[in-house]
Amino acid sequence: MDALNLTQVEAAKLLSVSDRSIRRWAEAQTEVPGPVEQVLHAWMRLDNLGLAWRPDSEILGCEDSDEIAQQIALYRKHSMDLDALIASVNARGGPAAPWQVHLNERRAILGPIEIRFYPLRNGGFSPASYTRKDGPPDQERDWRLIEDGFACVANAIRLAGKGWASKSR
Known part of the structure; x- marks a missing residue:
């Protein structure tokens, strides 16, 4: 407090x-x-x-x-x-696998899975979409991996610091 x-x-x-x-x-x-x-x-x-x-x-x-x-x-x-x-x-011990986070492209990739996000004015991010390139997306099946991806995006933003959205475009 x-x-x-x-x-x-x-x-x-x-x-x-x-x-x-x-x-x-x-x-x-x-x-x-x-x-x-x-x-x-x-x-x-x-x-x-x-x-x-x-x-x-x-x-x-x-x-x-x-x-x-x-x-x-x-x-x-x-x-x-x-x-x-x-x-x-x-x-649960952190992300199960290392996602590749591309802040400048507003996406994170883990093998065939990709999540996209957009920056918020407050310095955070908001998830936008998820897809799989090896078959149809299934959020229920992939939810834990998607959560891991969001955590990796949040960590990449934390490491990039304030103004990450303007630095990466």
Whole structure:
């Protein structure tokens, strides 16, 4: 919570939990629940990218609060989903095979499998498509490999640093 410049009272309010829960987590008396931990990681990621993340704040220059709320919700969900996916890949020991990531071409390749992605203004990426060159694509069959590919893309972006999208075109 320190990384987000939140007081314990603010954190409790934003997370819809009691001040007591926050104190226990801060003092390591009890473990932070997984969903709360995921939300905090997503908020930190959004904050590091300079994006609005606080549910109680407004984006300057925008008037339509419904659209703003929808966009923030989409950013949060994308960030949380990507964080959870990478954590899942890391929990099983990392990618099963080394994907070749081509940031400048916005694609990653593992043998006959290819995933394409597009850069986000916040420095992240969003998956766009997946294909196989040796037969019909089957997301269910290939999902673990696809997850590995996304984790490899995220790692390549981390290594390339801020501005990776503009450096690679």
